[in-house]
Amino acid sequence: MARPGRRPAKRPRPAANPTPAQPDASKEAPLELFGTIKQVFPSTTFAVELENGHTVLAHIAGRLRRHRIKLLLGDRVELEMSPYDLTKARIVYRYRAGEARRSH
Secondary structure: OOOOOOOOOOOOOOOOOOOOOOOOOOOOOOEEEEEEEEEEEOOOEEEEEEOOOOEEEEEEOHHHHHOOOOOOOOOEEEEEEOOOOOOEEEEEEEOOOOOOOOOO
């Protein structure tokens, strides 16, 4: 019997997001591409020309926003693109002038 004025004891909560034993195989890895910024649109959106000549619409990744990385016309960038929509991408890295490509 609970006493009046006292809260019941708290039960331990299960882990909110347990780590899986194996990575999720249903999720496809993004495509990693390189390109050059050809046009700047409002709200940090850019037209990026890929090395193969195609042009995609790209937005800035949150990490670049957080560190206030500025992107200008002609900058070389690294992109991540979903295999499901090949017209949109996310800019994940801006190369400095003369900088070689990163190796993963």
